[in-house]
Amino acid sequence: MTRALLLRGGRILDPSRQLDLAVGDVYVADGKIESLGSRVDIGSRDDVDTLDCAGLIVAPGLIDVHCHLREPGREDVETIATGARAAAAGGFTAVCAMPNTDPVTDNQAAVGFIVRQAARAGAARVYPIGAISLGQRGEVLAEFGEMVGAGAVAVSDDGKPVASAHLMRTALEYARSFGIPVADHCEEPTLAVGGAMNEGVVSARLGLKGVPNEAEEIMVIRDILLARRTGGHVHLCHMSTRGSVELIRWGKERGINVTAEVCPHHLSLTENAVEGYDTNAKMNPPLRTEADVAAVQQGVRDGTIDVIATDHAPHHYDEKEREFADAPNGIVGLETALAVNITWLVAPGIIDLPTLVDKMSCAPARIFRLAGGTLERGAVADVTVFDPDARWTVDPARFRSKGRNTPYAGRELRGRVHFTVVDGRLIHRLSE
Amino acid sequence: MSGVAANPLGKDLLGLEPLTSEQIKLILDTAEPFKEISERAIKKVPTLRGATIVNLFFEASTRTRISFEFAEKRLSADTVNVASTGSSVQKGETLVDTARNLEAMRIDMVVIRHGASGAAQFLAERIESNVINAGDGTHEHPTQGLLDLLTLRDHFKRIEGIKVCIVGDVLHSRVARSNIWGLKKLGAHVAVCGPRSLLPNAIDELEVEVFDRIDDAIQWADALNILRLQLERMQGGYIPSLREYNRVFGVSRERLERAPRNVLILHPGPMNRGVEIDSDVADGPFSVILDQVTNGVAVRMAVLYLLSGGRPELAEAAKRGSAR
Numbered sequence: 001m002t003r004a005l006l007l008r009g010g011r012i013l014d015p016s017r018q019l020d021l022a023v024g025d026v027y028v029a030d031g032k033i034e035s036l037g038s039r040v041d042i043g044s045r046d047d048v049d050t051l052d053c054a055g056l057i058v059a060p061g062l063i064d065v066h067c068h069l070r071e072p073g074r075e076d077v078e079t080i081a082t083g084a085r086a087a088a089a090g091g092f093t094a095v096c097a098m099p100n101t102d103p104v105t106d107n108q109a110a111v112g113f114i115v116r117q118a119a120r121a122g123a124a125r126v127y128p129i130g131a132i133s134l135g136q137r138g139e140v141l142a143e144f145g146e147m148v149g150a151g152a153v154a155v156s157d158d159g160k161p162v163a164s165a166h167l168m169r170t171a172l173e174y175a176r177s178f179g180i181p182v183a184d185h186c187e188e189p190t191l192a193v194g195g196a197m198n199e200g201v202v203s204a205r206l207g208l209k210g211v212p213n214e215a216e217e218i219m220v221i222r223d224i225l226l227a228r229r230t231g232g233h234v235h236l237c238h239m240s241t242r243g244s245v246e247l248i249r250w251g252k253e254r255g256i257n258v259t260a261e262v263c264p265h266h267l268s269l270t271e272n273a274v275e276g277y278d279t280n281a282k283m284n285p286p287l288r289t290e291a292d293v294a295a296v297q298q299g300v301r302d303g304t305i306d307v308i309a310t311d312h313a314p315h316h317y318d319e320k321e322r323e324f325a326d327a328p329n330g331i332v333g334l335e336t337a338l339a340v341n342i343t344w345l346v347a348p349g350i351i352d353l354p355t356l357v358d359k360m361s362c363a364p365a366r367i368f369r370l371a372g373g374t375l376e377r378g379a380v381a382d383v384t385v386f387d388p389d390a391r392w393t394v395d396p397a398r399f400r401s402k403g404r405n406t407p408y409a410g411r412e413l414r415g416r417v418h419f420t421v422v423d424g425r426l427i428h429r430l431s432e
Numbered sequence: 433m434s435g436v437a438a439n440p441l442g443k444d445l446l447g448l449e450p451l452t453s454e455q456i457k458l459i460l461d462t463a464e465p466f467k468e469i470s471e472r473a474i475k476k477v478p479t480l481r482g483a484t485i486v487n488l489f490f491e492a493s494t495r496t497r498i499s500f501e502f503a504e505k506r507l508s509a510d511t512v513n514v515a516s517t518g519s520s521v522q523k524g525e526t527l528v529d530t531a532r533n534l535e536a537m538r539i540d541m542v543v544i545r546h547g548a549s550g551a552a553q554f555l556a557e558r559i560e561s562n563v564i565n566a567g568d569g570t571h572e573h574p575t576q577g578l579l580d581l582l583t584l585r586d587h588f589k590r591i592e593g594i595k596v597c598i599v600g601d602v603l604h605s606r607v608a609r610s611n612i613w614g615l616k617k618l619g620a621h622v623a624v625c626g627p628r629s630l631l632p633n634a635i636d637e638l639e640v641e642v643f644d645r646i647d648d649a650i651q652w653a654d655a656l657n658i659l660r661l662q663l664e665r666m667q668g669g670y671i672p673s674l675r676e677y678n679r680v681f682g683v684s685r686e687r688l689e690r691a692p693r694n695v696l697i698l699h700p701g702p703m704n705r706g707v708e709i710d711s712d713v714a715d716g717p718f719s720v721i722l723d724q725v726t727n728g729v730a731v732r733m734a735v736l737y738l739l740s741g742g743r744p745e746l747a748e749a750a751k752r753g754s755a756r
Contacts, residue, residue, distance in 0.1 A: 204632035205449065207549035207571030207606060212633070277550030321528050323548035325569070 002424055003047045004029035010053030010385060012036065014060060015358040016365075016374035026058055028381035031424040036375055051419055051426070053385050059357045060373050061093025061382030061422065063364035066158070066183070066237055066261060066309035067334060069095075069126065071117065072110075073102025078314040078402050080114060083334070084123035086312075086401035088428035090334040091417035093382035094125035094372060095312075099136070100159035106131035108146035115151040123427050124420070125382075127370060132157040132171045132182065138164055141174060148178045153368050156183035158237055163189050165222055172232025181235040181259065181368065186219035186244070187211075187285070196325045198271040198286040206274065208324060211286055213241040220244045224251035224258050235367065236260040238311050240285040242295035249304045259367045261307040262296045264333060264340040265407065269293075273407050279320045279327035280407045283313070297350050300359060306367060308359045310337045314403025332396075332403035340408065342388055342415030353388060381424035390416035441738050444556040444563040447572035448613040456617055458744055460582050463727070463734035465748045469506055470729055480509035480740055483540045488530070489566070490516045490546040495701055495725065496566050496576070500543050503732035509541075527554060535559045541739065544568070549606075562739040570604045575735060576700050577610025579728040581618065583720050584655060586727070587696055592619035597641075597649040599683065600659030600708050601630040603670075607700045611657055612640060625649035626659075626681060629670045646681050650688060655696035658683055661708045674707050684710045694718050701725070 005028045012021040014036075025040035026033065029048075042048055069083035078086075080097070087095045097114055099105030105114065111128045118126030130147035134140045136157045144155055155175060162168045162184060175182045192215040197203050199210025220236055224247060227234040239245065239262050251258045265283065270290050273281035281287055299305035313330025320327050333340075338360065345351050351359075361384070365373025372382040393412050396404040420428035441455055448456065469475055485504050489497050497513065504511045527546075531554075534542060541562040544552050549569030556563035567573040581591060588594050596615050602608040602624045615622045616639075623641035624631060625648075635642055643649040649656070661677060671677050688695055697709070697719040705711045714721060737747060 199633055201634040201637035204634045204638060205609070207569050207609060209570075210633070277553055318526070318528070322526055323546070323554060324550045325548050 002031070003049050004034070004042070004045060005421060005424060005426060006040065006042055006048050006050045007053050007058050007383065007385060007419070008050050010056045010058035012058045012375065013354050013357050014375040015354045016060065016362045017376065019375070020354060026375060026383060028383065028421065028424045031381050033375050033377055033379045033381050035377060049426070051385070056385050056387050056418055057353060058383060058385050060361045060375050061384045061420070062091045062338065062360045063370060063372060064092050064095040064310050064312070064334065064337070065307055065364045065368055067095045067097060067312035068100065068314070068330070069097045070314060071101065072113065077316050080117040080126055081121035081123070082400060082402050083312070084118060084121040084126055086334040086399060087124035088420045088422070089400045089417065090336070091338050091384040091386055091420055092124050092334060093384060093420060093422045094127060094370060095334070096127045096129050096153060096368065098156060098158045099129050099131040104131050104136050105129070106134050106136070106142040108143065108150040111147045111150035111152045124422060127151070127153040129154045129156050129183065131155065132162060133167060136160050138162060138167060141167070141170060144174055144178055144180070148180060152180070153370060154181045154183050154235065156185070156237070158183060158185045161185050161187040161189055161219060165226065168223065169226045169230060172226055172230040172234060176230070176232050179369065181233040183235040183237050184219065184223050185237050186216045186223065188215045188218045191215035191218070195286070196282065197274050198288050200271060200289060202271045202274060206277065213243055213288065213292070216241050216285055217243040217247060220247045224248070224256055227251070227258050228254070228256045231257065233257045233259070238263050238266065238285055238309070239296060239299070239305060240266045240288050240292060242292050245295045245299040245304055248299070252304065259306045260304070261309040262300060262305045263309060263311045264337045265331065266296055267293065267300065267308070268340050268344040269407060277324040278407065279322070279324055280331060280405050280409070282324065282327055282329055283311070283331055284329035297345065300345065301351050301355070306359070306363045308337070308341055309364070310334055312401070314401055315405050317404050320405045331405050331407060332399065332401050334401060335399050336394060336406060336408050336413065338386060338417060339392070339413035339415040343413045346388065347414055381421060383421040384417065385419040386415060386417045388415050390414065392416050439739055439741050440744065445574050445735055445739060446552050446556060446563070446565045448574045448577045448610045448617070449572065451617070453617040456578070456581065456614055459578055459731065459734050459738065460585060462738055462744050462747045463582055463730040466733040466737070467727070467730040469733070470726065475506050476508060477506065478508045479737060479742065480504070480507035483509045483740055485509045485511045485541040485543065486534060486539050487511060487513045488542055488544045489514065490551070491567070493545050493567070496545060499725070499728040500566060500732050502729050503736055506729070507733055507736055509736070527551060528558060531555050531558045534561070541736065564735060564739065567606050569606065571606050572610045573606040574610050575728065575732050576607050577614040578735070579724055579731045580611055580657060580698055580700070581614050582727045582731055583698060583724045584696070586723065587720060588654065591615065593621070595621045595623070595652055595654045596657060597623040597625050597643065597653040598657045598659065599625045599646065599649065599681065601661055601665060602626055602635070602659070603630045603632050604662060604665070605659050608659060612638060623649060623652060627671055630665065646683065647687060647690065650691045650695060653695055654693070655698060656683060657698040658709050660700065660702060661704055663704070678707050682708060682710060683713050685712045685716060688713060696720060698724060
């Protein structure tokens with residue numbers, strides 16, 4: 001029997017119930033939120049550990065709906081266990097693992113493998129996302145029903161666009177039967193081919209092939225129109241352009257079943273980070289311009305963008321240490337996401353802390369129909385405790401992730417995770 | 433080799449964009465005395481004796497490699513050529529491993545030609561030797577830009593105020609980028625002309641004039657720098673055919689004769705005669721294409737000399753072999 005936990009004296013934020021309690025306690029026992037209030041009486045139980053949360057934020061556990069844990073296939077760059085521990089260190093109590101593994105997570109056995117590895121790791125929860133198409137080849141639908149039965153929470157061919165509009169339409173229709181979102185990586189392949197960064201003046205100067213905003217936006221509007229046609233739920237991954245935000249707004253105004261996510265790096269960095277051919281600034285979609293960053297920030301603020309997700313994509317360091325055009329896309333994000341969001345969104349006043357907790361916890365739970373995202377009595381005891389003001393300097397050598405590739409190395413960020421509680425168990429505490 | 437700190441160009445020559453106008457002028461001025469060495473019966477001075485230079489060519493190149501090699505040999509450096517065929521590069525060795533191996537062999541300078549933009553900088557950040565970019569992907573080809581500047585300066589006696597139009601595939605051209613930066617820094621008016629599908633979408637932000645019609649460019653320009661049209665651009669779908677390219681954008685004698693002044697013709701080579709340039713233009717009275725080749729050796733000697741720590745004011749003496 002796990003000992004109970006009393007989170008004492010923190011500021012309790014639960015945007016799922018518009019709760020903001022300046023000082024209070026959260027008491028969790030038997031893996032559930034037992035009670036919450038300005039002073040919780042735990043009675044005569046003697047198997048209770050108390051965590052001092054004075055000066056800290058106590059919030060429903062953060063949930064990342066988009067990460068790459070590389071297992072099976074590339075256990076040298078990340079495993080489900082190292083990824084789940086990195087998640088916990090970053091304040092995430094649950095993450096959704098994308099299916100572009102080797103072999104691809106496109107059947108119930110592969111989904112079951114991830115569920116089992118996650119249980120063994122005993123860190124953050126890991127929810128599998130199944131592939132849309134067999135082998136992510138964009139031809140034949142994978143067995144959504146069986147994958148959902150084995151534990152998949154969504155389907156996606158992430159890493160690759162669904163080039164065929166017909167396949168996307170069918171996926172949206174078929175996914176309705178199982179109540180899961182279809183998460184799409186929006187990239188018109190013929191426009192994006194060979195692209196290494198955003199198309200613009202920086203790519204023109206550096207002599208790198210650019211990916212225009214329209215490569216994303218063409219697929220965004222296609223998916224929104226197909227969601228309107230089918231009534232399916234399309235979830236748009238890693239939105240990066242001003243035009244995408246406008247198109248999503250257009251879709252939402254018409255009641256179309258579309259949700260969208262943005263990554264911390266697209267909310268904080270521009271294409272200028274690529275200067276000097278820094279492969280730690282290479283990701284897909286690429287870092288865009290200041291106007292795009294401002295637009296996605298505004299989208300988060302006004303609700304057009306529902307979720308902030310990491311797109312955590314670890315690589316071996318020597319895969320990144322090469323010619324820019326040949327280096328792989330992606331950066332790690334699990335251990336910096338909260339602090340990047342606080343530094344670039346909360347500290348300058350673009351959004352407040354409750355909104356951030358909503359984007360990183362409540363909304364992901366709601367949209368992907370996951371446990372957590374609330375501190376309501378009886379809910380799973382997934383809780384994140386963090387100091388929103390603490391400053392720290394990113395040192396990739398200290399990451400729990402096997403990945404080290406981050407554009408934030410050496411940067412001072414604000415916001416530090418102190419405790420991560422999953423299922424009532426303390427799985428991470430800050431060690432200095 | 434010592435003298436990195438004293439060298440007025442910095443450790444490396446990676447492009448013209450990072451250079452100041454003073455640094456560019458310094459290279460051009462330093463090239464002047466070196467021109468004469470190539471006119472001698474014995475084309476050799478001891479300036480770089482004892483220096484070891486590796487010419488690392490990951491892309492096929494004839495004239496740039498030979499030009500560098502002549503520049504090095506006429507300065508008495510010991511040189512090794514590494515081409516991508518027949519080396520460990522073909523066996524999949526990474527650029528970073530190549531760099532570390534070169535470093536371990538204690539060489540003084542590396543001249544690198546590579547198909548990836550940024551490759552020269554990548555190497556420069558990882559080794560202590562001086563690195564000279566001999567063309568990296570579609571980024572820069574600084575010594576080509578410098579020899580174009582020297583050729584223009586020889587002819588017009590100045591760069592400031594002259595009007596130069598770069599014609600052709602600017603999108604994929606490292607020569608175009610080095611020319612744009614070098615010319616602008618020295619005060620020339622710069623224009624580009626070519627099919628819009630072969631111009632960067634953000635060309636306006638590079639602050640150059642754009643001509644859609646070659647006849648308008650010819651009306652405007654004092655000099656045309658005509659880029660080689662890579663034949664693979666047709667397969668890439670950027671232009672429909674070489675035939676149409678020649679008819680719409682090709683520089684012909686007939687077109688030049690309608691110009692209000694004699695237009696100087698430059699081409700970085702190798703030429704596709706009958707595509708971007710007609711033979712009677714290439715071989716015509718206003719072509720300085722072979723002067724460019726001659727100047728290439730002098731400019732590269734100047735770059736090697738300056739990066740090795742040679743003092744610009746001693747270049748005249750250096751050429752006599754009496755000082756360094």
